[in-house]
Amino acid sequence: MNGIIDISIWQMAVAFVYVAAVVIIVRMMGIPREVQIVISSLRMTVQLVIAGYVLVYLFDQDSIWLILLVLAGMEVFAIANAIRRANMPLPTGIKRIIAIALPIGTLTSLAFFLVVVVGEDAWRTPQYVVPLAGMIIGNAMTGITLGATRMVDGIRSRRAEVESALMLGATPRAATRLIVRSSFDAAILPTVNSMVGMGIVILPGMMTGQILSGTSPLIAIKYQIAIMLGILGSVSFSVLILAEWGYRTFFTAEAQLRTETLPQRQAR
């Protein structure tokens, strides 16, 4: 069999019967989560329907400007989301670094992937640019949130250590070396973990999608391997920029630890 079985709108709707069953069971068990399940299912459906039509429109237009506009929108959304999803208020300096690091890290990876790895006209074909950008930017967004959070938390909780190091003549870079390293670790860990389980525990989404649409698994894995390396690269690159510039925002020009940039410990 070649190609894909297109399911009708009614067939898709049958999938909701499944969710309805879940809602009924959850309700019977007295777990008050039925509203969340219904709302998130509906929200996902509406978002994807819109995304589907937007993509169809985008693919029809074949305009490089439109692609750039979509990329810009994705970056802005990713930056805002990366900052919002941190489980603590981030200092302004770190927010600025995120706003610089995320686009640089992701766009370089995307450009490399589209131009060097895939080649041909991929860089100006929305069918390639949009989904790949989504994967690269989405993963970097998660990574940079984890990295920034770990860095802020590290400097806050190891403040005495950082100050002691400064008092012993350490440069701010040397005084925060271990914190910066652990923030890099935190950022790339999810990507590294997912790579470890790939092909054994999980068949990744992109590969599954390609296989479902009739692509040979041998082609699909080539794309998947390349995109995973691209994701690892973009997460690493974004977080390296955060690491290189982020720690500086915690210090004054006189190599003093800024107290005002550290968020207050939340009351429990």
Place this chain on the structure above:
Amino acid sequence: MTTPVASQFTLDNVRFGRILEVPHLEIPEGKVTCIVGRSGSGKTTLLRLLNRMISPDAGTILYRGTPITEIDPVELRRRVVMLPQSPVMFDGTIRDNLLIGLRFSDRPPVDDDTLHRILEIVDLRKDLSEDASLLSGGEKQRVALGRLIAMQPETALLDEPSSALDPGTEHAVISRIVTAARERGVTVVMVTHAQDLAEQIADELIEIEAGRIVSNVRR
């Protein structure tokens, strides 16, 4: 502006918020200066001003005749090393912790013989390869003091160095450190609440009350 060579620090019209106000103060070179006063009187603030861990709102501080604002802060802290009140151990062994100040200031490490002599000065009978995080509070304080000795700074700023030591030995340890410092011509500025210890070792005794220097006695 000329400053007497004998003055290691000269403070003029220094103000830090409402915490500290110093119209004029000279801290002599190669001597032991003790700063006493109640907690919250501004003693630690004064120390932190001297190595630019904080900057004054107004006034000038000279280090050996040069305004400290003209000395690179990291460079200044390699010459004017401060020991904070609560000793901090970095990951690693006692050896790592004794050597970390040298590493932070990009200087070569010293050999184990020197480290053993330092452990004798601070009266710590421990193996250099022991994990520093497992030490007691008093032992950590000794390692922190030893770390500072290993750096052989021009000036040592000690913030309550005896607070974590047990009362039986604190005087002996501090006296030995002060003696070692005197032999090497190191200027020591020490904050303490222990009046008797201060009177025993100080060449210059400064008393602070509510952010003002109320007495300054050269002995």
